Amino acid sequence: MSRRLLRTPLTWVAVAVLGVGAAFGLYWFQPWKLVTDNRVDEQLSAVDVAPPGSAPAGVTPAGTAPAGATAPAAPVERTPAGSPTGTRPVVVSRGTFVSHEHDTSGDARIVRTTDGRHRLELVGLDTSDGPDLKVWLTDRPGRTGRAGWGVFDDGRRVELGRLKGNRGDQAYAIPAGTDLTGLTSVTIWCQRFAVSFGAAPLVAGG
Numbered sequence: 001m002s003r004r005l006l007r008t009p010l011t012w013v014a015v016a017v018l019g020v021g022a023a024f025g026l027y028w029f030q031p032w033k034l035v036t037d038n039r040v041d042e043q044l045s046a047v048d049v050a051p052p053g054s055a056p057a058g059v060t061p062a063g064t065a066p067a068g069a070t071a072p073a074a075p076v077e078r079t080p081a082g083s084p085t086g087t088r089p090v091v092v093s094r095g096t097f098v099s100h101e102h103d104t105s106g107d108a109r110i111v112r113t114t115d116g117r118h119r120l121e122l123v124g125l126d127t128s129d130g131p132d133l134k135v136w137l138t139d140r141p142g143r144t145g146r147a148g149w150g151v152f153d154d155g156r157r158v159e160l161g162r163l164k165g166n167r168g169d170q171a172y173a174i175p176a177g178t179d180l181t182g183l184t185s186v187t188i189w190c191q192r193f194a195v196s197f198g199a200a201p202l203v204a205g206g
Helices: 009-029
Strands: 039-041 090-096 105-112 118-126 133-138 157-162 167-173 185-190 195-201
Touching (some): 105 195, 118 133, 157 167
Antiparallel strands (some): 133 157, 185 195
């Protein structure tokens, strides 16, 4: 490019537009997050181990729901916050993550604590970092494959906040008064691109 060409106003306008476009693209897509990790290791509830012969986390007992489908969550016992419910936390529902847009693994469980509150716990989560990731409880089925990528903003959902980290153990308080009946899945939802990174269908019981 000649010096004479660089002096023209149109050239500087084009350079400025390209610069702004590149900056916006970096902000919007944040490509560096494809190779970064944010690990979180929070204290999880000391729940009882499932008794011998019970279905492991994420496995639906025979006769309750077919593979790939979501079993309806059991109605939640209404206990006023702060009142004693027992000596140990109780697992209300649980499931194992399936991959959507990004490889995702780990377990999710809804726990009723000894004071009657509920919280979502992500155990051993491993997914990709990304822009504007949220944690949702939803009433959508946790399907595998591309058919399950974009269904979670179509129905009822409860947002529990931003994803604290793409790896590790983490807990999210569920707002008091939330009706958990029918909330049968957890998704790591990318708000910016309206797509699920991964989701866990929840099955009632520990």
